[in-house]
Amino acid sequence: MSIFTRLLRSALLLVLFTASSAALAVDYVGTETCIRCHQDAYEAWQGSHHQLAMQHASEDAILGDFNNAQFTFNDKINRFYTKGEQFWVNIEGPDGQFHDYQIKYTFGVTPLQQYMVEFDDGRVQLIPFTWDARPKQEGGQRWYHLYPEMAKTDEFYWTNTGQNWNFMCADCHSTDLKKNYNAETNQYNTTWAEISVGCEACHGPASEHLALANLKQDGGEWNNKHFGFDRDLSKAVKEWVYQQDNSTLQPKAIEHTQQVPVCAQCHSRRIQLSEKNDHVNGAFQDRYLLSMITPQLYHHDGQIYDEDYVYGSYLQTKMAEKGVSCTNCHDPHSAQLKVPEQAVCAQCHVAAEYLPDNHTFHQADSEASKCTTCHMPETTYMQVDPRRDHSWQIPRPDLSKHINTPNVCTRCHTDQSNQWAEDALIKWFPDSRYRNPQHFSIAFYASSVNHPSAGQMLSYIAQDQAQSNIIRASAIQRLANHPNKDAINVLASAVKDNNDMIRLGAVKGSSAYPLADRWKLISPLLNDPVYAVRTEAAGALVAYWKALSAQQRSALASALAEYIEIQTFSSDRGASRTNLGNIHRAQGHYQLAIEAYQQAIKVEPNFANSYINLADLYRAQKNEPLAFNTLMQGIKAQPKAAILSYSAGLSLLRQNQPKQALDLFKKASTVEPNNPQYWLVYGLSLEKFDLLKADEALQQAFDISGNPDHLYARCEILVKYKSAGAPACIEALKPYAPDTLIQQLNSRLK
Known part of the structure; x- marks a missing residue:
């Protein structure tokens, strides 16, 4: 029995979907069928980005130079050539060796055209070299590397998941796409009704429309509001x-x-x-x-x-x-x-x-x-x-001054300042209502720098009916980093909102709260009419499975089954298999969780969270050496994931190897230099080995976060060793700390 079947069965979570017996079966008939009656639309579609979204590789479709053309990248020659009517490339593969690959499909048409290779397992991948289809006088008619800085361990390296057509691109570039991924064999059998974006990609399957058209031709009349389609594609405003x-x-x-x-x-x-x-x-x-x-x-x-x-x-x-x-x-x-x-x-x-x-x-x-x-x-x-x-x-140089957002004024007038641009707009539009100090961007920026008032500001934006729903939802999501009493009230209101984006925002926005509060807030969403809302709520609450009552588990069951369906559908991605592993772990099925994490690593080796979660499970089972080895395996597969180095450093600390952990903490801080937590732990770990570097790292943590706790950690170490920098640190701490704490630190210097 497969891991997916066991998961569904163990939770008794099979959801059955039935179609109305009155519904008519509809089929795709193909764009060619539409031409007879819709010649004008067909001619407009010809040559469009939709019609040329994807094509079989052929002389008519290929724009790039495959006449034994060469392109040198990193001092290595890549070759583009033909074999009879086939198009081929000789480029470097993930093993570091050059191989010949047949181009099976084209992707897009202008201003660039990409090319795809199909592998034996049904995987279709976009090669890294792209044809610049612009005219030569505009710099085009050349090969170039789309991601020149890409390493083989990066998600968007050409044979990795970020360049996988079946998952990343196919749903939009073809008509009636069926991914057909086999989770057991890790293979695809992807199909389409039309290779590109045809009429039915937008209008829907046209068999009923065709039947009605034939009926009308025989003297009948239209008897369907949308002429045999299930959708009205007209404008929302007619006048x-x-x-x-x-x-x-x-x-x-x-x-x-x-x-x-x-x-x-x-x-x-x-x-x-x-x-x-x-x-x-x-x-x-x-x-x-x-x-x-x-x-x-x-x-x-x-x-x-x-x-x-x-x-x-x-x-x-x-x-x-x-x-x-x-x-x-x-x-x-x-x-x-x-x-x-x-x-x-x-x-x-x-x-x-x-x-x-x-x-x-x-x-x-x-x-x-x-x-x-x-x-x-x-x-x-x-x-x-x-x-x-x-x-x-609306151009807002006044915002750019404070939060460094771009504006079109100084984008063109590169020799001028934001203040110059703001002065010009004030002169031209003295009564403008757009210089609003309550602009949502201030709250979003405050959240990004962890400003003490960020939670309050986000709560205001979240409740402001003048804001668009997507802005309100985005503000609610950010409340996860700023839990407070006001935020709970905002989340409670958001759960009842008519807009599904706002309700969905409440799921993520509630992540900082304990189970009792979070269950009360978002459990009503388990019965939400919108699929994404109820399944995201289920995915959030299943983490607390062991603490849930039998009644709560029952309430979770149906939405959780749908959440599992989503992860199974997307199990060609490490994230989804990791999510399945998380469910197993939450439910106490540890061996199944380990298998799911290992499968996640297999299908997407460069997805860092799979290693993190597997290592954490090994740690919980008191197998710290295996946890560390798992993290080191992850660092090798994805060296740009700072969290792996950070977690491996913590593992070494748990194994009483603090000096060996320093290099890993340093690497984490180097890879992700804007993460204050990495600098904090690196600084604390340096205390016994290099006080000067410890001081610098802790100062960096505070500079990034503005968190007084980080400044206090720095002062604490400097006071402990009676460093010459201690008095200045204590002075800097004064605006953030009570007098008693300042007095205590000063007394320890004597």
Whole structure:
């Protein structure tokens, strides 16, 4: 019996899904079937990014130079060539040797095209060398390395999981994708209805539509609101109207349609949870787990930092609130702007209110005078691919002064300061309402530096109905690092909110609280109507399994079964197998937990948490040497994971080897220099070996965190050894510590 079957059976958690007997079976019929009636849409789709999202490698599809071309990288020659009608590369593999690989598929078309290799286990991987498809005069028509700093142990090395098409890319680049991953054999048999993004990727399977079309052709009539489809892809606003004293047209009415979630299924940063749940007629998070506004993806003010694929930016905006849909600006079939760029915004924004002399204050028809230049700045990803920010920000150099967020003013005027830009905006817009000291970015920044007021500020943002739901949800998530009484009240309210992102935020936001409080807060979400919400709640609460009553375990059972389904679906990833191991461990099935962690290491050797959790289980079983060996195995597989070096150092301390632990703590601090905990422990460990370095490390911990406990730790050591730096340290501690503590430290110096 497999590890997955045993897990489901042991918990008695089989969830059965049944379809309505009245529902009609629908099938995919293929884009070619649509041409006869939808010639205009088909022609617009031809040559689009959707139509060319993925192709079989062929002379027509391949843009790159495979005419025995050579590209030298790190003093090694990579070769691109053909064998008959096949396309091949000779490049370095993970073993450090060069091998010949056949290119089976192309990925994208412009401004770059990537290429994929298929392995015997069904795994499809993107090679590291990419073709710059731009014209030669723009620097294109060349091979380049997409990730030149990538090491073989990194997630995004070309044969590792970060470049795996089956999991990372396939769901969006093909139509009706079925991953078909076999968790027992660690193999794929991935299939699609169409290799690229066809008509049915957005409209859904068209067999019923086709039947109705044939019926109408024979004299019948349409008898279905959406013409045989289960979704309405029209705009949410059918008519925009002018209102006195408003410079922007307003929606006459906002209707619920499925257009935005259909686009968002691919144009978002999210994790796929299921292939069967309906995110179109249900909730988006019935099928996907959307990434919130996190420091890994966004600047503190919501501007894009990493690739976000648009949806997370869009959800922050007034446009989303007003019902602006994707096709208000974009043609859905060509994926191009539906009207010239200068006219897109003028569809709703009254042109007379946004002229150069009263709004842009830059020369008419110049690049600087375009709406997009200031409100949708570009960030270039993948070295050659500029993408516009869809959060439609108002330039805020006043924020940049304090929290170092970028702004478009000094991005162009690189010789000027943020203060100069702020002064210009004050002059141009003296009555602007956008210089708001309560901007959410201040709270997000405060949280990032662990400011004492961060919790209070986040609580305010979380409850501010003027903020978008994704901002409120992101604030609630951050409350996990700032537990306090106000935060508990915010979390209790968030659990009851109508928006699923906010309810989901409460799950992560409650992580700092003990079981009694956390169960009371989030257990109601175990019956949430949205799949992601109830399963994330289950995943959070199962960690307390041994402390749960029989009644609580029963309440957890159904949502936990679904959570296990998600991890099983994603078991081609180390994180999911590690999550399964965590469930086994929580339930006391230690051997099954060990097996799950070991399998996680097997399928994704560079995923650090698998080693951490396995080592922690060995430690709990009082096998510290095996725990240490596991961590050292992890360091070899993923040397850039500071947590592994840190944990290995702690293991050596437990084995009474403090001097040997120093190198590991130093490495952790070097790999992740902004982690104050690593500097703190490194400094404390140095106490008996090098007081000067200990002092420096502890000061670094305080400089990063601003945590008075770190400054006290430094003062304590300096006082203990009556160091010359002790009086200055005590003086620096005064604003944070009670007088009695300061007096006590001073008395020990005498």
